[in-house]
Amino acid sequence: MIQAARRNLSFANVMSMTAVMIALGGTSYAATLAKNSVGSTQIKSKAVKNSDLGDSAVTSGKVKNRSLKAADFALGQLPAGPKGSTGPTGATGATGTTGAQGIQGIQGATGALGAVTAFSETAAVDMLANQKASYDAYCPAGKQAVGGGGRGDDLTSEVTRVTSSRPAVSTTDTQPPGEGLGFTGWRITVQNVGANLNIRPTVWVICANAPTP
Numbered sequence: 001m002i003q004a005a006r007r008n009l010s011f012a013n014v015m016s017m018t019a020v021m022i023a024l025g026g027t028s029y030a031a032t033l034a035k036n037s038v039g040s041t042q043i044k045s046k047a048v049k050n051s052d053l054g055d056s057a058v059t060s061g062k063v064k065n066r067s068l069k070a071a072d073f074a075l076g077q078l079p080a081g082p083k084g085s086t087g088p089t090g091a092t093g094a095t096g097t098t099g100a101q102g103i104q105g106i107q108g109a110t111g112a113l114g115a116v117t118a119f120s121e122t123a124a125v126d127m128l129a130n131q132k133a134s135y136d137a138y139c140p141a142g143k144q145a146v147g148g149g150g151r152g153d154d155l156t157s158e159v160t161r162v163t164s165s166r167p168a169v170s171t172t173d174t175q176p177p178g179e180g181l182g183f184t185g186w187r188i189t190v191q192n193v194g195a196n197l198n199i200r201p202t203v204w205v206i207c208a209n210a211p212t213p
Contacts, residue, residue, distance in 0.1 A: 117208075121137040127160075132191040135150065135202075135203045136174060138186075143184075146208050150186070153198070170183070184205075
């Protein structure tokens with residue numbers, strides 16, 4: 001009978017029997033694992049996944065102290081720490097470039113002129129024949145000149161000639177004011193063109209209340 005079995009034995013039969021024995025041996029081994037016999041060395045590295053862990057399976061005692069980071073927590077879960085002390089003042093930054101000039105504002109309304117008063121000065125002595133001289137009149141303190149004029153004489157003006165009539169800056173500066181500047185007096189220059197010795201010119205200055213600074 002053994003000889004008959006040998007005659008019917010082939011390579012395929014041998015390999016089939018070997019596979020069955022290996023499979024049965026593996027099943028028997030897995031079924032006979034002792035309790036708590038699987039350790040770290042039996043687990044393939046990185047083989048345990050999140051789905052293999054039960055709910056609430058990882059507790060505080062299983063987490064290494066100071067191993068978690070802020071990124072491991074949901075927003076709002078970590079309490080804010082105490083406010084730190086104010087840091088030192090930083091260095092002053094460089095000066096910025098000058099901005100463009102703004103547009104010119106509209107001109108305001110002209111203020112009220114106020115009361116206008118004339119003040120005059122008449123020459124204290126007669127002019128000599130063919131004499132030429134200048135005469136001034138000034139506003140009192142608190143008033144500003146706005147105009148003026150003059151004449152050679154109140155009775156015989158025909159024998160005089162007013163050669164100049166202009167504003168004067170002040171009693172200490174009889175020159176005409178610069179462009180756009182104010183003045184407090186008026187000056188005339190008169191020439192006696194005759195032989196009459198009774199010529200006494202008069203000059204007027206027109207004044208208004210000075211504007212408040």
